Amino acid sequence: MSDNEYDDDVFGDFELEDDDVFDGIGEDELAELERPSKRPKVEALSEVKDDAADNHGHLALAERLLSTQFGYKSFRHEQAAAIQRVLAGDNALVIFPTGAGKSLCYQIPAIAFPELDRAESKGKPTDAGVTIVVSPLIALMKDQVDALKKRGIPADSIDSSKKWEELQVIYDALGKSQLRILYCAPERLNNEGFVETVKRIPGGIRLLAVDEAHCVSEWGHSFRPDYLKVARFVDEIKAERVICLTATATPKVAEDICKAFSIKPTCVFRTTPYRPNLELQAKTVCKDHDGDISVSLGIMLGFHVKSKSDKRFEELFNFLRTNPGPTLVYVAMQQQCEIHAEVLTKQGFKAAPFHAGLKTEHKQQVQEDFMSGKVDIVCATIAFGMGIDKPDIRNVVHWDLSNTVEEYSQQIGRAGRDGKPSRCMFYLAPSAFYLREVFARGDLPSRTSLAALVFDIFKEALGVSVGGIFKTNHYRQQKDFDIRPSPLSVIYATLELHFGLFRATTPEYSDYKYEPMPAYFRIISQDKSPAADAVQKNSKKKVKWYSIDVNEAATKGTGLNRADIVAKLTQLDQQGHIKLQASGLTNRYVLQKALPKTHNEKQKVVDKLYDDLANRERDALQRCKEVMELITGSKCFALSLAEHFGMGLPDGKVKCGHCSFCLTGKPIEPPKLRVTKTTASSIQQVLKATDVRDDPRFLARVAYGIRSPRVTFLKLDKSPVFRSLADHDFEALLAEFTKACEKKGRS
Template identity: 70%
Template sequence: MAAKGNEPDEFGDNAFDDSDEFGDDAFDGVDDADLEELEQLEHPSKRTKLSRDAESPDSQDRAHLALAERLLSEKFGYKAFRHEQAGAIQKILAGQNTLVIFPTGAGKSLCYQIPAIAFPELDETSGLREPENAGVTIVVSPLIALMKDQVDALRKRGIAADSIDSTKSWDDVKLIHDSLRKSLLRILYCAPERLNNEGFIESVKNIPGGIRLLAVDEAHCISEWGHSFRPDYLKVARFVDEVKAERVICLTATATPKVAQDVCKAFKISPSCVFQTSPYRPNLELNAKTVAGSASDAESILDVMFGKVKTECDLRFAELFKFLRANPGPTLVYVALQQQAENHAEALQKAGFNAAAFHAGMKTEVKQKIQDDFMDSKIQIVCATIAFGMGIDKADIRNVVHWDLSNTIEEYSQQIGRAGRDGLKSRCMFYLSPSAFYLREVFARRDLPSRQSLRGLLVDIFNIGSDFSVGQAFKVSHYKQGREFDIGASPLAIIYATLELHFGLFRAVTPEYSSYKFEAMKSYFPVIKKDPSPEAKAIFSGAKKKVKYHDIDVNAVARSSGLGRMDIVKKLNFLSDSGHIKLQVAGIEQRYLIQKKLPQTDAEIDAVLDKLYTDMETREEDALQRSREVMALITGRKCFALALAQHFGMGLPNGKSKCGHCTFCLTGVPVMAPPRPITRTTAAAIQGVLKATDVRDDPRFLTRVAFGISSPRLSQLGLMRLSAFRSLAHHDFEALLREFTKACDAANRKS
């Protein structure tokens, strides 16, 4: 999913974590027989192609493989490549775009790390490039913590790597740019959002030797059919063209066949350059159990989710304690919300377990300490949201427990993949409770705005754009629009992406910062006065000193000087990178280049509205369906491991229909889905919500209040503090929506 909105609510940034996860160490300790069994799961067409390559490789392929194997041994200490690593690396070194679909822990990172350090040796052999033009490999990764871990690990191996992220100081960034200009860095990590930074784009365009390889981690995020589509990832493919990257490798642990097709289309990857291994892990026991409870138990669970009480029903915790005592060892307990993580850790500690909480709302230093202690086995159990586990290289995790229903099968697959990487027997337990589906329904339904809100947004977008002609760009603040039209940041970004991709109305271009200011260093005035360039003269005359900082209106300076805005920005970034100023930017505004005349009449706007709203309704249903798929996997009449493999278009080794050690295989009986408590909606219940607010223009807004789904408007009105909020959580959402629609219609008729 895309980044969350700014609203501080129970289901906003400070409550749960919705980021993606992945890990990158090999299957150390897995038996060779198991590895051979797994190798048989490759697609037949791809296996034939690889066999042909192996039987008659040309001299270049042999040389590339020999170099890669030597670097693997010298730098990483491995004797040989596993699975499809060698094939993927050969394609990259040969200059071909590649897609790697490996399960969590199967060594995806080696597929770009080896080529990154191989390029200088290939240059030396070919004589086509000098060392000062070695270029760099850029890795697009969504998580700062993982970037740090990977950079630290590479540096320990003597590999020049770094990352640019929000935690870096001004001096850090300056040193990184210096290293890039001198071709001293082999690998640079950055977040996908960084590719929208106009200064970053201009800087990497001028790296000596260029971008040798762009590695796109979590590449499934580019697909609208993926489980965590992010509009920012759509811009990665455009970035490749803008900076003229030589080749691309896309990596993911969770690509279904349809998602893989989307990724290949976006990055022009041929079928022969797709490498996939099965998610099946023979040493993992996949277990599930229904923890039945009454409606009051489910209500208690919801109270915990919203921080109203500290303990969940004793029945659920008793099952957890029993499981952990029977299966000691390092354990991850995954929960949905931050409050749950803290409550569970506290309950486990009181029961005598060595446990700690982990979630995105904690301070960075606290999270790092917990992660380090878990890695060093000073902490045995971590109760965490999905924020924990990304890049965790701990081979002896014995248990992974799912306390709540996973968002998707892909998410479940990633998380269980963290267990048993040493090849030893490990257990994964999935608990199903009466409230399992409610929370997922809240997550799924929060992104669909009301039809009225969406129409108001479209009118605003098209009005702003009407002042510009085709080929010109207009600017908007997503933050302001989200608050004004009651639409969260994630759905708002998807709306803009849909208008771009499906309607072709405009094209997202590099965002701009509305505010530039800088602190002048001692060298600034001598340098700027001696610089004869028109950009330097424009900056010197246009920057206004205000106490410590100089403010500069980049657009005004560009207009008055007749220079291009990007020329001014480029010079400011150069002065900052060179240490002459400390540049600060703020107030990001999205920019869109108009591709064709924007709709203006009511009929034109409504035509877009109808198609767009139908698309968003489909997205909502897709999200609900993904949760149903998780439930179906756990409660179906099929081996868990087989169902999981088939979800990704694969199967079990040798065509087996059973793994032999999951709950279904051991019992032959499907896990029973817990009954979901649904209360019949009454007129009195509806009136209780209507009395809490005078809003009568938006039935979906009122339904959100009743069901417990926050939004920007709901936060502004402070309704989450009232008893009406979540008062009808155990009612059917669609039934509530129908009732509030009737109430709004009646109120409008009276007025």
């Protein structure tokens, strides 16, 4: 992905919890925030456990740790109820708004387990086990770990930013039961070495916390198949209990999470997303172009930032001058981040860009500058905000249409965590609709591409008996069948979940190599285990690195399996005796039942998959429509937002009193779109640029400006025809290119 394109490869947008979110809000307002809860607090507490003594003891312990370790006088909302459930051994789901203190719901139990063990004589304190937190973003992990370490709580994270030496220290601490909390990304759960290591942690996994748990649900706004594997990981490592946490779960999503992790209805804890100090505002701009998408798109990309027609920038300048303070400006594209930061800087603002295309060090510097006040405004894609523990953000500006109501809710939740008045401005312009359609339309492959992929998957499994394992290479399939990584993952998940054809298992690396450290040869010669012997006999030296085929090593009459060899290599690496590198990731699947054999049977699978993906595209477009309905509807913004999550405003109110609708009494008028009529000459220009005639959706993508693996491979994204018809209707383009392909097929 180029630096000028969309951040659609970023994993959602994630927030760091801040327990000071309601500081500065009066007692009466705090009481109002409690009332919408569907479960009275006393009832929730009384249900924690039948044994009243244990229940009281757990609460007393939690309150003491809250005070001594975190410096708070009391729990807020339903934190105490959720914590008591976990300490009592139950699984739980916590649905709190951004910044309302979800993290305490697993941090308190994590440091309480050693004391519980001592009190209940369940083992030595040194074997108190560990709490694993599955979290999707390195920035979030880093902030959380740093904050915990400052409080004297032993915590760390395993992520791609860690150096080899740092990982050795972490693994050593895990082996000695010296860590209470370990953060890792969901993708880490697929690493066979990590899984084997976790299984051997003294004291076991006391608690698994699943952050951003809405990603488990196929109905969620950020569904990711990798999250489906978390539930299986719980079983593999025999985690004692699970707590799921999210700020954006609709009732349907909450139901899915509970089903995945066996969470009882009485163990669901929810508080209202309403924040009384946030002023939700919106404004329609660029009306003078009568909705001309091509002109608005040019403005958005910075082609006319100095022209008189650039109304939206003037609106932004005025807003920021009227409302000074730390500000987040959310845009949809990486190039916009750069342009906006440059334009704002020229206007005298201290602004910086932030997006997934920047180097890690650059992003870290921007974050640090924002936290310290050297930068007042960050112009960002959804990649920013997830690890920001900054309570005094005064403004959140949406330059483009949010993907979903949930995304909008998360992003505005980053404002005003100190309880002081903060403003959230949403600008509506024609270009926003184009961008959201690009995001929505980019993931649906053509039926032809999908059929070729499915037949390829079945070919890979040919000859494998039920219960056996077959392997596939996702990277190759993306390139060969013009399918993006995200929909490819969804396709595999659908074949697994809905068809029951196979089950994803731990991926494996085809190539292992290691660099021996000074003590390695002495250690390996003294290790009399069969696995150490297999490593020693099957390693081949290549300059300073040794390579080993772990599959071959496990099949030479040793009586070992692949996992034993991997576990030994991982152990040597973690002990600092070798520097281990694994490459050539191969996805592995266990065949669950016989695959379709006839062409018609296979085609039925293709048709079902295509219908499913087409429904996802429609759902994505519908979610954008829901955002528009919230902003332009005849209702209080805050009420609409609360109702989206199945709740309401405090005391049954129907108005917040300070959003755009409440202040004006009128709905926001949406921008009027003028879509250019498709002509034969415009279609011919695209057809002249490429000889592809087997995929009308591919041609429509080129004309509309949507990248795909094939578009990039053919370098058509560099052609003048790429995005040349962005101001046309996508369905009309698809229809015209379908005719062109059919005509070619008849000739």
